[in-house]
Amino acid sequence: MKPLILITNDDGVQSRGLQHLASLAKEFGEVVVMAPDRNASGVSVSITCTRPLRVKTVSEEEGLAIYACDGTPADCIKMGVEYFCSRKPTLVLSGINYGSNASINVVYSGTIGAVLEACLDGYQAIGFSLLNHNPQADFNACTQVIRHILQQVMQNPLPTGTALNVNIPRLPTDQIKGIRICRQAPAAWVDSLEKRTDPIGRPYWWMTGKFVCNNPGEDTDEYALAHGYASVVPIRPDYTDYAALNQIKHFES
């Protein structure tokens, strides 16, 4: 039996990035897409607890079924594996996201929220993002990197409990120098909210901000991407700061 691959994203089921990822995944197995019915960027690992969820069938063809859910990317993973996959998926993919999920963007990303959810549920999971927010972004430039990574994972499963956050630079295929394994670059978003005044004089605020990542180490995703490489960061949904466990031992009572 062919491997089953579940795919979601946070840009919504109509996204060209999702469609490109699904067409690549079809080379490796049967594909089920369960994606948000609208843009769900910035929702992190949100789950929907206060209202019920609905699912619409978009299309059901041989080897590729596409469903839209009115929940978050993490909801889509739970929904997909519990009700729309005929067997346990071999692999869960998320993306291809419009724009970077490198460095601390990983924290806010719905794309990576889905990856963390799938990892918690015991699946091999990979998020893909292209550093291009343009609606006409050329996702073909991602093909070589994604095929390489899918081939690797199909041959050698990921370590248990580890997922991957893959970011691809905004370059033509022949200018992407290769793939680098990296750690998440430390960075900050500053001046996050812009204050404006509405026509009747009341204040409101828009999320905006400037990404500041000064001198990322050579082993980070930001460094790799800035130097023409695709970055692969192994991630896991364990937020423990192991290095700090001893440093705060004096809190015990």
Added chain:
Amino acid sequence: MKPLILITNDDGVQSRGLQHLASLAKEFGEVVVMAPDRNASGVSVSITCTRPLRVKTVSEEEGLAIYACDGTPADCIKMGVEYFCSRKPTLVLSGINYGSNASINVVYSGTIGAVLEACLDGYQAIGFSLLNHNPQADFNACTQVIRHILQQVMQNPLPTGTALNVNIPRLPTDQIKGIRICRQAPAAWVDSLEKRTDPIGRPYWWMTGKFVCNNPGEDTDEYALAHGYASVVPIRPDYTDYAALNQIKHFES
């Protein structure tokens, strides 16, 4: 000048848990509350990018100002520090949450989402949760643990980049045995979605699920809580799986 303490939560500005935390924090400094104007449980580190945010003044008294924002807990942190704190907060607190944020609940929690946001922004941040979902929960049982931790942090700042996830067992004060520094227990939520049928025959799904944490290690938060201790897990917004960096080196090309 007194230390400034910014407080948020995910249960909403009206929460008794938030009020109890604010009253304790007032013992240590001037308090600004910027909390969601409604329940925002399960929203993780979500930020609001697709619509503008609004803020309402709830009350402004000497040493305690309370504001409600129509965004997420992470939005509240950005809003609070950028526009409603007269100076840099010494400390950012979140909670007291109704119900556990131990183990993998940390991933979904809006309470901890705010803590991770504050940590990314360079602040000392602590999330507090009581293992009690009852609307009549007795938050007085948290007082001793929270005071102890606030005293510690005021005397010795947290390691740079480290935040705390504090969970308090559902026990009378005199039965809480103490405080333990722990790692996050591995666990799973299973059977997450319950399928139902609406009056006109269409399916819908409710988020539910069963928390499964078999044999948590003795150094985990679940173990500490099950044995009558408050758990303190040092956390940080770096999702890199450092142990896996070498294991997946063969992905490079």
